[in-house]
Structure formats: C-alpha cells, structure tokens
Amino acid sequence: MTTPKALARSAGLLxxxxxVFTVSAGLVNMRIVEPGDAATTAENIDTAVTLFRIGFVSELVGATAFLLTSMFLYLLLKHVSQIAAAAMVTFVAVSVAIQSLNLLNQKAAMTIATGQDYTHAFGPTGADQLTMLFADLQHDGYLIAQTYFGLWLLPLGYLVVRSGYFPKLLGVLLVIGCFGHLVDVFARFLAPDFGANISPFAMTSAAVAELSFIAWLLVKAVRVPEPATSVPAISYHQR
Incomplete structure (x- = not known):
C-alpha cells in the first residue's frame, strides 16, 4: 500500500x-512573440523554430504532469472530503484540456510562419498577420485555462487545512493564491492595461503559495501523527 509520504513526495515532484516546464514554455513565448508586431513575431518564430517547438513540448509535458499531480493529491487527500478532492481533480482536468487544445493555436502560428504556402496565398503581410492572430489566440486561451489553475487551489486549500498533514497556513496561502489567479485573469480581460500592471502583484500570492506547497511536499512530505506510546506505570512501595 502506498504511504502518505510516498504520495506526497510523488505529487511534489510532479x-x-x-x-519548471510551464515557466520554461512561458519564457520561450515571451522571447519570441512580440505583442502587436506581426512581422517581428513571424520572423522570430521562423528563425527560432526549434526553440518554439521546445516551448510547445514543454507546455504539453507540464500539462500532463499537472493532471498527474492532481491524481496523486486526490489519493493523498480524498479521506478528508471526497467531494472536495473530486472538485480539485475536475478543475485540473478542465484546465489541462483547455491548455492542451490551445496548443493548436501555437502550432498553427508556427506552421504559417515557417511555411511558404501561406505567404504565397496571403502575401507576406497577410501571412504575418495570420501568425500574430494565432499567437494572440494562444495567449488568450492560456488565460482562460488559468481560470481553472486558480480554481483548483480552492478545494486544495480546504483539503490542506482539514487534513492535518500540513500547516494550516499553507492551506490559507493556497486559497489566497486562488484569488490571485482569478484577479489576474479577469483584470486582463476586462481592463487589459490595468490587468497587465497589477498582474505581478496578483500572481505573487499564487507563486508564493504554490512554491511553498511544492517545497513542503518535497522536503517534509506530510506530518503523520506518531503512534501513542504507553508509559509503564511506576509503583512506589511505602515502608
């Protein structure tokens, strides 16, 4: 039977x-995609297509590991509340589905930027604009998936608080991180300039919560209560 510590450390590693892989993918996109500049973005993809492919695969690996993470945490925490644990996995499954399908937009941008057929069909400017369109769709699709990256932290935080395996503060931080994700997403869609300005502040809470949780899973795993030890009675004989 798999022990709680083994489940926790497996979840932490995943x-x-x-x-690592999701941040790497994001850094690749930030380096290559130039917002509002279709020609530069198309040229960057064409000249650094291998790096762009690495970013694509990195995000796919990260998405797969995310789903596995939730499954291990489900096994670890389902005894606390099966409904909350199921909700946690459901939010992750939705986010992973959106994130994975959204990668088709990135693949389309790469195909157009590196293929001559689209340049011949739409002209250089038209092909560049089409590349930019798919790159923008990939960015927005990731933000939509991020809604569920945030929502999964809500049941997870509840389970962490109630389980007794972790410090309650970790669970509170995860709940705060949930709202950090949601503020970032909705601010970016409702008021893009304002959202971009507050994004670092909104995402700091989520980053602190998730990195702290990862560190605890890897280093401490879980707090398992020590079995009670019986103290032998001492008899005193009075003279």
Missing part, C-alpha cells in the same frame, strides 16, 4: 515538473 508539481515541480509542472512549474
């Missing part, structure tokens, strides 16, 4: 993979 969660670390999520963080």
């Amino acid at each position: 969660y670390l993979i999520v963080a």
Whole structure:
C-alpha cells in the first residue's frame, strides 16, 4: 500500500515538473512573440523554430504532469472530503484540456510562419498577420485555462487545512493564491492595461503559495501523527 509520504513526495515532484516546464514554455513565448508586431513575431518564430517547438513540448509535458499531480493529491487527500478532492481533480482536468487544445493555436502560428504556402496565398503581410492572430489566440486561451489553475487551489486549500498533514497556513496561502489567479485573469480581460500592471502583484500570492506547497511536499512530505506510546506505570512501595 502506498504511504502518505510516498504520495506526497510523488505529487511534489510532479508539481515541480509542472512549474519548471510551464515557466520554461512561458519564457520561450515571451522571447519570441512580440505583442502587436506581426512581422517581428513571424520572423522570430521562423528563425527560432526549434526553440518554439521546445516551448510547445514543454507546455504539453507540464500539462500532463499537472493532471498527474492532481491524481496523486486526490489519493493523498480524498479521506478528508471526497467531494472536495473530486472538485480539485475536475478543475485540473478542465484546465489541462483547455491548455492542451490551445496548443493548436501555437502550432498553427508556427506552421504559417515557417511555411511558404501561406505567404504565397496571403502575401507576406497577410501571412504575418495570420501568425500574430494565432499567437494572440494562444495567449488568450492560456488565460482562460488559468481560470481553472486558480480554481483548483480552492478545494486544495480546504483539503490542506482539514487534513492535518500540513500547516494550516499553507492551506490559507493556497486559497489566497486562488484569488490571485482569478484577479489576474479577469483584470486582463476586462481592463487589459490595468490587468497587465497589477498582474505581478496578483500572481505573487499564487507563486508564493504554490512554491511553498511544492517545497513542503518535497522536503517534509506530510506530518503523520506518531503512534501513542504507553508509559509503564511506576509503583512506589511505602515502608
């Protein structure tokens, strides 16, 4: 039977993979995609197509690891509340589905930027604009998926608080991180300039919560109560 510590450390390792590969994919996109500049974006994709492919695969690996992370945490925490644990996995499954399908937009941008057929069909400017359109769709699709990246932290935080395996503060931080994700997403869609300005502040809470949770899973795993030890009675004989 798998022990709670083994489940926790497995979840922590997978969660670390999520963080590393997803951040790597984001950094690749930030380096290559130039917002509002279709010609530069298309040229960057064409000249750094291998790096763009690495970013694509990195995000796919991160998404797969994210789903596995939620499954291990489900096994670890389902005894606290099966409904909350199921909600946690459901939010992750929705986010992973959106994120994975959204990668088709990135693949389309790469195909157009590196293929001559589209340049011949739409002209250089038209092909560049089409590349930019798919790159923008990929960005917006990721934000939509981020809604569920945030929502999964809500049941997770509840389970962490109630489980006794972790410090309650970790659970509180995860709930705060949930609202950080949601503020970032809705601010970016409702008021893009304002959202871009507050994004670093909104996402700081989520980053602190998730990195702290990863560190605890990997280093401490879980707090398992020590079995009660019986103290032998001492008899005193009075003279």
